[in-house]
Amino acid sequence: MKAVKTHVGRCDTCGEPAAYAQLLAGGRSFRFCEQHAPLLVKKQAEAAASSNKK
Ligand SMILES: [Zn+2]
Numbered sequence: 001m002k003a004v005k006t007h008v009g010r011c012d013t014c015g016e017p018a019a020y021a022q023l024l025a026g027g028r029s030f031r032f033c034e035q036h037a038p039l040l041v042k043k044q045a046e047a048a049a050s051s052n053k054k
Contacts, residue, residue, distance in 0.1 A: 003044035020045050
């Protein structure tokens, strides 16, 4: 499972602007706002963001 921070799209649950995206096999993805992002998605996205820091 891969998760990233995003500013594109809307939360699948509530329709608010998305803050996180969970990327699935086959090019599918789920999007979550701050409120609805599962803790694991947040952790993965934070880890990805910090490892990509330039
Ligand atoms: Zn939401």
